[in-house]
Amino acid sequence: MAESIGINIPTLASLGLSSARPLVLVDVDEVLGLFMQGFGDFLAGEGLEMRVEKFALFQNIYRPGATEHLEIPEGRRLFDAFFSGHCDQIEPAPGAIAALNRLRRHAEILILSNAPADAETLRTRWLAKHGMEHPLILNSGPKGPIAAGLTAQTREPTAFVDDLLSNLDSVADHSPQTATFQHVADLRLRPFAPRSERHVRIDDWAELGAAIEAAVRR
Numbered sequence: 001m002a003e004s005i006g007i008n009i010p011t012l013a014s015l016g017l018s019s020a021r022p023l024v025l026v027d028v029d030e031v032l033g034l035f036m037q038g039f040g041d042f043l044a045g046e047g048l049e050m051r052v053e054k055f056a057l058f059q060n061i062y063r064p065g066a067t068e069h070l071e072i073p074e075g076r077r078l079f080d081a082f083f084s085g086h087c088d089q090i091e092p093a094p095g096a097i098a099a100l101n102r103l104r105r106h107a108e109i110l111i112l113s114n115a116p117a118d119a120e121t122l123r124t125r126w127l128a129k130h131g132m133e134h135p136l137i138l139n140s141g142p143k144g145p146i147a148a149g150l151t152a153q154t155r156e157p158t159a160f161v162d163d164l165l166s167n168l169d170s171v172a173d174h175s176p177q178t179a180t181f182q183h184v185a186d187l188r189l190r191p192f193a194p195r196s197e198r199h200v201r202i203d204d205w206a207e208l209g210a211a212i213e214a215a216v217r218r
Contacts, residue, residue: 009149015110015135019154022107022216025147025171025178026100028123029113030163031093032132036186038090042082055192083115088122092130093185099209100132107159107216109134110150112143114167144170151175157216161208168199179215183208 012019029035039057040050048070049062058075062068069075100109111134115123120138127133139146143162151158152175159179160171168180182201184193195201202208 007145007149009146010137012108012150012153015137017108017110017135020156021154022156023110023151023154023158024103024107024212024216025110025112025143025150025158025160026134027113027162027164027167028111028115028127029090030185030189031161031183032096032100032111032185033090033126034093034185035090036189038087039079039082041089042086043078046078048078052186052188052192055189055194080116083119083122085122087115087119088126088129090126092132093183093205095205095209096185097130097132099205099212100134102209103213104134106213111136112139112147112150112160113137114139114141114143142170143167144172144174147171147178148174151178157218159212159215161212163193165194165196165199168196172198179212181208181212181215 026032036052043050043061049064051060051062053060058072059069061070061075063070103109111127113123115138117138124136127136147160161181161183162168163182163184168182171178172180180199182199184190184203190203200211202211
């Protein structure tokens, strides 16, 4: 393990990845998987509603008929419950599996997901179930520091994909040589998702996969 800004960074070799190939870091929720849809189904089972009215999470959770969103602490409790017992039930984003299968011919794929630690088993199971058996790292907070520690281990081109500008900006700040791509999988969320000129925004995985391949192939 290497250490960067107080966090432990696994070596690429320990993850079964080669430093002699390009490296692509990919998020899960709203990138590889339809998180909002899956979390919404979970909430429905709890007698609640997910109304996608803004690019947010807890502010989109309502009791039926309510005009004010659910209290944030209660939303966080439900979020934790979903990840601890149900996060393996989301559907893959359209085109994501095929795109990763093409990319893996030219690059190493590493899944970098912000999720509670107790979601690791279910998240790993979900990836394997859908043929995305790539190494998984669970992170918390901005992704720039850990991404920098990982990308610094290779001289080959690197790329990063996420839905959140905060994570994309963090990676761009800490690992400026890394190509950054924004992808928002949920059709309902796309109109509300902010964009930035710092990052390429592509919401179709076939097009996104081709763009990533072009960025990391010399």
